[in-house]
Amino acid sequence: MTDTMLHFQPALGDWILHNLRQGCTAADVAEAMRAQAMPADAAKAIVDAFVFALRTGSPLPVDSVKVEPAFRHEAPRLAAGTAIRTSDRLVRVAARATQPALAVLNDVFSAQECEELIALARPRLAPSTTVDPLTGRDLAGDRRSSQGMFFRLHENPFIARLDQRVSELMNLPVENGEGLQVLHYPQGAQSMPHFDFLVPSNEANKASLARSGQRVSTLVCYLNEVEEGGETVFPETGWSVSPQPGSAVYFEYCNSLGQVDHASLHAGAPVLRGEKWVATKWMRQRRFVAAGETAALSHG
Known part of the structure; x- marks a missing residue:
């Protein structure tokens, strides 16, 4: 090509x-x-x-x-069938699409797990930021009005169990995953249309791409009942996924050639009533190495 x-x-x-x-x-x-x-x-x-x-x-x-050549669609990494068995849970597949590879999953997290994630995340929330593509510095976000935090991989046994389940669903090693991110959207908050893959031409992304490769897939799990609004919207395809506690939307956007799928453009619709909590997992092409971890590894 x-x-x-x-x-x-x-x-x-x-x-x-x-x-x-x-x-x-x-x-x-x-x-x-x-x-x-x-x-x-x-x-x-x-x-x-x-x-x-x-x-x-x-x-x-x-x-x-x-x-660039048109994106080549490949067999999804997500397992086939109406249900996916992980080592500790049976996850139901409610719907699928192929372009982009997308699925709506039920029973990813239990009600108790959703509540525990929110309770652990709440005291650690900070205003969400965006990255200046020219300088790589964090800026107060104007495209995403939310608060968020990250858990470290294997931070505690509870997070380790969820990371293991999610990695089995996404069919990639646990170590390829970025830390589980929890975001809180109060009433009126939203996220504007964006891509989850890292744009190589952005200076802010080059070091991360060199360490860990491209992001390849995303799982967004809904943690609470949203009274109205808060859907995950895919403008290029017409898909809209309503948030239901414990359910998730999964989508892929990077193939074996390293091409990225622009049809994965997505947004979070405004929360019209209530609030929205989500937990997001991004998977990389290879082991995820956070900024600063390279130096630590080099010193044994």
């Missing part, structure tokens, strides 16, 4: 950027370019590159974009 370069005049890039920032849809901008005799595929690819850069904080295209 080879990449293709599409070249365009910088003035066209300025026009695309202006219209997107004014609220025009990507489809409308691409259609206007097609109406001026640009091939439809080229127009879509150029506009999509601007949309991706705006969403991820990547550098904006100047006069060319690289068109």
